[in-house]
Amino acid sequence: MFPALRQPALIAALVIGSASAVTAQDIDPVYDALRMDELVTILRAEGLDYGDDIAAELFNGPVSGAWDGAVDAVFDTTVMADTLRSGLAAGLDGTETDAIVAFYDSPLGQQITTLELSAREAFLDETIEEAATEAAALAVADGGPRIDQMNAYLAANDVIEQEVTSTMNASVAFYMGLMDGGALPPSLTEDEVLRDVYSRQDEIRRDVTSRVYAFLYLAYDPLSDADIDAYITFMESQPGQALSRAMYAAFDAYYIDASRQLALAAAAQMRVSDL
Template sequence: MLAMSIRTAGALVLVLGAAPVLAQSVASEAATDQPDPVEAIYEALLLPQVIDLMAEEGREYGETLAESLFGGGTTPAEWSEAVATVYDENHLADQVLDSLATGLEGQDTSAMLAFLESENGRRVSKLEVDARTAMLDDDVEQQAKEAAAVAIAEGSPRIDLLRRYAETNDLVDTNVAGAMNANVAYFLGLMDGGALNSDMTEDDILSGVWAQEAQIRADTTEWVYSFLLKAYEPASDEDIQAYLEFSETEPGRALNRAVFDAFDQRLVDVSRKLGLVAARYLTTAQL
């Protein structure tokens, strides 16, 4: 399920509305002494670790962005502190959990948990987190991309199976949309912060981002398959097939949508905030 939120920080990879749902869940848990299914799904997918990775990716991206903002000079401590605030793990965790509760309302969470808490489900979640962690290293990511290029060129049976998995979960299209939404949000943050030309409109931003769609799609496709091959390298075809079959069920599709939406909302939110923070420094420099 982690491939649904690819590159959560570098696309440039839950809130109050769900509070009543969570309140009802807490009340229900107290009455029945049963764990909240949304929280159980959140833990089974290892989303706390994913959020930590998202925050780490975000802080690293902030340092990369600082190089262009400050000309490669010393990054002000205030900038690093502002970026860390944008990617605060506790805040992100609360929002992801709230959004997940909203997205899973009325869904068959029992069927989701039956798979996620099975031996196969737990193995797959761990493999994905391990791969995501490893690919924070640029050298590991490059090696994964090269291995994926070879596998695709050779048309290996494993790549065919992973292609079915990617297509079933719509991984490329949803992540392209997520990356483009994040780019738009970042530039809207710059615009709202007064850092863009006063003649620039939201339509101009949309046009500019759409002009990059082909490159974003190519980069996303490369990353999706390098990630999947890296993550599932230790898994058997039977493990992948079981995950694929779950993904084809209605509970699997509902979980896919809920997880992607939760992280897509967060990515848009942090991208806009990052644009506002960048605008603050750019407008100050212009003065």
């Protein structure tokens, strides 16, 4: 359901009614039905882990308080919530949202949201993610009706390609931030950065595909085939397509900026570490 720095992303809706502009106030029922505040709390935990990963990979010596402060600020829950709420409102401008709210407020919609949030939180534990990845890989290799449903689910909103694009956009933003922060050789050009990221597209797609299937396999295991079929139908509707596009746009904008801000802070830390 929720696009982000460390993947998954899937949304949907039912029937479309008459179009009406969505304001920041109007978006509250959608935001609340999707339980975005709960998601933001998990995203912050993911972001803090990501900050630790960056530090381990890029820095020599102890991490400064400035770096910790930068990571904390980038993944501040109030900033994240306000940014995503505004982005979602902008993306749904002109879309009738009653059907979206109706689905996500329904028992099935709430069950799906609960399962997705629980799976995403579980993935904060690398051992759980690894186990889910192995189980999903075996299930995909064996095939069967549930895998067919997962494939239909992903195809409904072109999830894999959307996730690949989001990952590549964030990667480019991070490189450009390092470049602007003086952490990369001055001779390096933007074109070279783009070529480097594009050269890893197949690797990124494999990683994204593996993680998305692992997430779906873990999250939706308790659902019946009929429940998943209903969700797929919901995702294929016009409001569902609009919501999916709006979510990706909102998360893309946030994480592109977040990646750049983290890279600028990382460049500053690298200069300190090299002294």
